Amino acid sequence: INYEKVYIDKALIKNSDAILKTSRPDSLTAIEENTYQYMDKFGKKFRFDYWAELYPNLIVGKVPVKFIDIDLFNLYKNNDYEGTRLGLGLSTNDKFSELISVGGFAGYGFKDKKWKYGGHLILNIDREKEIAWKFSWQNNLKEPGMDLHEDYNLLSTSDYLRDYLAYRMDNFIEAKTELSFRLTRFLRFSASLSGKEIMPTYEYLYKGTPLTDFHDDEIQISARFAFGEKTQTLGSHRIVYYAGNPVINIIYKRGVDLFNKGCYIFNRVEATVDITAYKGKLGQSDFRFAGGYIDKSLPYSLLFTGEGSKSNYFFLINNTFQTMKPYEFLSDRYVNIFFSHNFGSLLFERPKFKPKFIIIHNTGLGTLRNASDHNIDFKEKNKVFLESGLLINNIIRFKLFNIYHIGFGGGSFYRYGYYSNAKVFDNMALKLSITFTLE
Numbered sequence: 001i002n003y004e005k006v007y008i009d010k011a012l013i014k015n016s017d018a019i020l021k022t023s024r025p026d027s028l029t030a031i032e033e034n035t036y037q038y039m040d041k042f043g044k045k046f047r048f049d050y051w052a053e054l055y056p057n058l059i060v061g062k063v064p065v066k067f068i069d070i071d072l073f074n075l076y077k078n079n080d081y082e083g084t085r086l087g088l089g090l091s092t093n094d095k096f097s098e099l100i101s102v103g104g105f106a107g108y109g110f111k112d113k114k115w116k117y118g119g120h121l122i123l124n125i126d127r128e129k130e131i132a133w134k135f136s137w138q139n140n141l142k143e144p145g146m147d148l149h150e151d152y153n154l155l156s157t158s159d160y161l162r163d164y165l166a167y168r169m170d171n172f173i174e175a176k177t178e179l180s181f182r183l184t185r186f187l188r189f190s191a192s193l194s195g196k197e198i199m200p201t202y203e204y205l206y207k208g209t210p211l212t213d214f215h216d217d218e219i220q221i222s223a224r225f226a227f228g229e230k231t232q233t234l235g236s237h238r239i240v241y242y243a244g245n246p247v248i249n250i251i252y253k254r255g256v257d258l259f260n261k262g263c264y265i266f267n268r269v270e271a272t273v274d275i276t277a278y279k280g281k282l283g284q285s286d287f288r289f290a291g292g293y294i295d296k297s298l299p300y301s302l303l304f305t306g307e308g309s310k311s312n313y314f315f316l317i318n319n320t321f322q323t324m325k326p327y328e329f330l331s332d333r334y335v336n337i338f339f340s341h342n343f344g345s346l347l348f349e350r351p352k353f354k355p356k357f358i359i360i361h362n363t364g365l366g367t368l369r370n371a372s373d374h375n376i377d378f379k380e381k382n383k384v385f386l387e388s389g390l391l392i393n394n395i396i397r398f399k400l401f402n403i404y405h406i407g408f409g410g411g412s413f414y415r416y417g418y419y420s421n422a423k424v425f426d427n428m429a430l431k432l433s434i435t436f437t438l439e
Contacts, residue, residue: 056237060151067096073160074105080167080312081201082141083111091120094236099124105138112201116140130182130238137176141169144200144327145305157434158318165311165326170301171199186227186244192220195258198301205375206299214299215261222251247274255302266296270304272319283343288319294332297370304331305378307364316391316411316431321362323387323415323429330378331366338362345394355409358391379419389413393433409433 053064062069074089087107092100104119118138125131142148143166149159178192196216204211226244233239250271257263270292278285292304308324309317316322319338343357366381391411399405415427 056239059239060237064093064095067092069093069103071103071105074107077107077163079164081112081169082109085109085116087116098127098236126181127236130180130188132180134178134180135176136178137174139171139173141166141171141201143306144168144170144301145303145330157436158316161313161315161434162309162317162320164313164315165309165317167311168327169201171201173197186225186229188224190220190222192218194218194220200301202376204300207373208375211299215263216302217256217258217261217263219254219256220251222249224249243274245274245276248272264296264298264302266294266298266302268292268294268302278341283341285341286339288336288338290319290334290336290338292331292334297373298332300330300374300376303368304334304366305329307334307336310429314430314432316433321364321385321387322360322389322413322431323427324385327377328379329364329366329381329385330371330374331368331381333368334364334366334381336362336364340391354394354397354407356393358393358411360389360391360411360413362387381419383418385415385419386417387413387415389429389431391431391433393435405437407433407435407437409435 057064057069061072063072064070069091071089071091074087077085077087079085085107087105089103089105091103096102101122101124102120103122104117106115106117108115116139118136118140120134120136122135123133125133140148149163174194174196176192176194178190180188180190182188194217196218197213198216199213200211225246225248226240227246228242229240229244229247230242231238231240248271251269253266253268255264255266255268257265271290273287273289275287275289276284277287294303305327307321308326308328309315309320310323310325321336338360339362340358340360343359345354345356362385364381364385365383368380368382371380389411391409393409394407395409397405397407410430410432413429413431415421415429421427
């Protein structure tokens with residue numbers, strides 16, 4: 001089964017000379033042979049093969065150097081807890097082995113003055129069906145209530161920029177094994193088993209007792225269904241160039257106690273549904289429905305938080321509340337609705353000036369059982385949270401590497417309703433938007 005309409009068959013490439021000979025009505029002339037030889041020398045001189053290989057790697061944030069890939073996203077990070085974090089992430093690529101990839105990372109935060117590091121081993125069992133078995137270990141940081149982002153790409157810069165907003169962190173040491181695979185053209189699964197030691201770096205009382213260290217063992221099953229998703233294999237990477245509609249993500253976690261370390265036993269489910277409800281002459285309307293449920297009272301680190309993105313960094317973070325601070329609310333059950341309508345460029349389109357006018361409305365509701373168990377600053381979101389905004393993307397737009405279009409824009413958002421602040425200015429958020437596209 002081939003999931004792309006157009007794909008490269010490696011077996012046919014190896015036999016390409018024989019195939020061409022049988023397809024040609026006559027053998028090559030001396031002039032034609034010399035032309036091919038000249039083009040080969042010309043290509044080697046200007047490293048055409050290298051640049052062709054570099055393009056798909058840049059999309060996923062990697063630069064190949066012989067049999068090693070350098071992870072661009074590990075070179076530099078910044079947040080209010082670590083300050084500037086410089087590091088290096090390396091992994092072997094197909095030139096080392098198509099079956100096995102070995103890698104690791106290390107980074108140093110100049111504000112918290114601590115190293116973060118880890119390593120992994122990946123067995124690529126079946127590239128076509130994306131069957132991979134990963135073993136990893138890391139000593140790292142993550143925001144409470146949120147999973148650590150591991151895979152970035154240039155077309156989803158919002159996920160990378162979200163990490164810049166972090167200022168409340170859990171240190172954790174984790175050993176994990178994960179099996180992932182594509183079941184059908186539009187459906188992907190993964191299952192993992194992990195054991196973590198979590199050490200909050202902030203003062204926190206749980207049920208009246210300081211909580212500075214605890215264990216969390218989890219079984220996780222996740223699924224992603226993207227109807228109509230279109231992909232293209234470039235080099236060793238499968239790139240998504242149409243996300244599909246609708247796109248459904250479900251993550252189920254079961255807290256277990258593998259080695260009698262006093263781990264919490266619980267069930268946790270989170271799901272998102274992304275739908276383009278309308279696409280026509282008047283633009284495009286998009287919805288994201290998000291929800292989560294936890295069946296037990298748990299420590300702060302295991303609950304839902306981090307939904308807001310208002311901070312000193314004025315980046316627009318997609319699918320978050322722009323006027324809500326990152327850890328302002330805490331929930332063990334929630335429902336969020338994010339709506340946007342993109343009117344497109346209207347009458348203003350030019351090659352380097354292609355503004356897109358977007359109206360946005362976000363709504364959220366959450367509850368928290370046993371709120372008095374947690375001695376840390378937070379609010380309950382048991383009333384409806386409301387905000388609206390106007391965004392103009394691509395006010396400035398230009399090409400990058402003659403491949404991508406990078407656009408800069410901005411917008412303003414306003415918070416109202418039950419959770420509005422007394423001062424008008426405190427309800428507002430000005431945001432800078434950065435978009436990468438292939439068109």
